[in-house]
Amino acid sequence: MPSLTTENYVKAIHLICTDRDNRPASTGEIATAMGVSPGTVTSMLKTLSEAKLATYTPYEGVRLTDSGDALALRVIRRHRLIELFLVKTLGLSWDEVHEEAEHMEHAVSDRLVDRIEEYLDFPESDPHGDPIPKADGTVTEIQHTHRLIDLSTGQEFCLVRVLDQSADFLRYLSDSGLKIGTFAQVTANHAAAGVVTVKTKDGETTFGRDVAEKLLVDIG
Numbered sequence: 001m002p003s004l005t006t007e008n009y010v011k012a013i014h015l016i017c018t019d020r021d022n023r024p025a026s027t028g029e030i031a032t033a034m035g036v037s038p039g040t041v042t043s044m045l046k047t048l049s050e051a052k053l054a055t056y057t058p059y060e061g062v063r064l065t066d067s068g069d070a071l072a073l074r075v076i077r078r079h080r081l082i083e084l085f086l087v088k089t090l091g092l093s094w095d096e097v098h099e100e101a102e103h104m105e106h107a108v109s110d111r112l113v114d115r116i117e118e119y120l121d122f123p124e125s126d127p128h129g130d131p132i133p134k135a136d137g138t139v140t141e142i143q144h145t146h147r148l149i150d151l152s153t154g155q156e157f158c159l160v161r162v163l164d165q166s167a168d169f170l171r172y173l174s175d176s177g178l179k180i181g182t183f184a185q186v187t188a189n190h191a192a193a194g195v196v197t198v199k200t201k202d203g204e205t206t207f208g209r210d211v212a213e214k215l216l217v218d219i220g
Contacts, residue, residue, distance in 0.1 A: 002051075004106045007075045008034065009044055010053055013064055014072035024061025070137055077133040078105040078113050080126035085116050087127045094127040094179065095170035110135075128170075129161030129180050129216065146219055148196055149212035151186045157217035158183050164214045177202030178215070 002010075012033040016025035027045070031038045045062060048054035053068035064072060082104050083097040092100070114135060117123070124140055125131055133139045145160055159182045162173065173179065177200035187204060188197040194209035207215075 002053075002071060005044070006048065006051070006053070007071065007106060009048060010064060010068045010072040011075045011079075013054060013062055014069060014076065017063065024057070024063050026061050030062065073133040073137045073139070074110065075105055077135070078108055078110075080130055080132045081113055081116050081120070081123075082108065083126045083128070084120055084123055084132070088120060093170075093174070095167040095174065097127060098165050098167070125161075125180075127180065128165050129159075142216070144218060145216040147213055148186075148198070148207070148215040148217050149189075149209055151189060151196070151217070151219065153186055153189050155219055156183065156185045157219050159215060160218050161216035162214060163216065169211075169214075172211075173215075176200075176205040176207075178205075 009030070012030055013025050016029050016033060017023065027038050027041045031041045034041065045054060045056050048068065049056060052065055053071065054062055054064050056062050079101045082101040086092045086097045086100055087094060117132075117135070123132060125142065129142065131139050131141055142160060146157075148157070151157060159178050159180055162170065162180070164170075178184065178198075182200060184198045184200040186196060187199045188195075188206075190196075195206050196209075196212045197204055197206040
């Protein structure tokens with residue numbers, strides 16, 4: 001059985017590579033994601049390489065092997081289904097479930113996760129809009145999404161995914177009247193200033209570029 005540390009590393013590498021359009025992850029990026037030193041990452045990469053879970057190419061970066069990717073998707077599947085289960089059945093808010101799922105994802109069996117998926121009627125995404133991998137390792141990516149920062153004044157949208165899942169960021173969005181499934185309208189987009197103003201049923205809020213780039217939306 002892979003260790004908790006191994007599962008965390010392959011998950012981090014997979015998510016980094018996915019965010020980089022499947023380009024290799026650097027040791028620095030992995031160190032930042034894991035909250036450890038680059039030297040610690042280098043040591044762990046040797047372990048992952050010996051287990052045939054990852055390969056490292058100097059000056060290029062780290063890639064998961066097919067086995068490593070399969071393990072990462074299993075962990076991500078557990079994490080996202082647990083998050084949704086906690087929201088749907090226990091009523092936890094979307095800013096509370098990430099940390100809880102981080103702990104639980106290593107303790108539950110694949111059999112229990114399959115039962116959770118069945119109980120939830122085979123959902124496609126978690127409370128933050130991230131796609132949930134299927135039991136066979138396939139992932140149905142959400143299509144036709146746009147970054148909020150790229151929308152024009154007057155465009156209506158629905159929030160479908162949030163890329164920053166820190167508790168403070170999610171609470172900020174909630175206080176602004178935005179959550180997954182919220183319909184809103186861009187009332188102003190000042191590209192030069194790097195700010196976007198949106199109107200929800202709760203009123204208007206202005207977001208900076210750093211926030212608006214992390215919000216993926218559907219436009220109708």
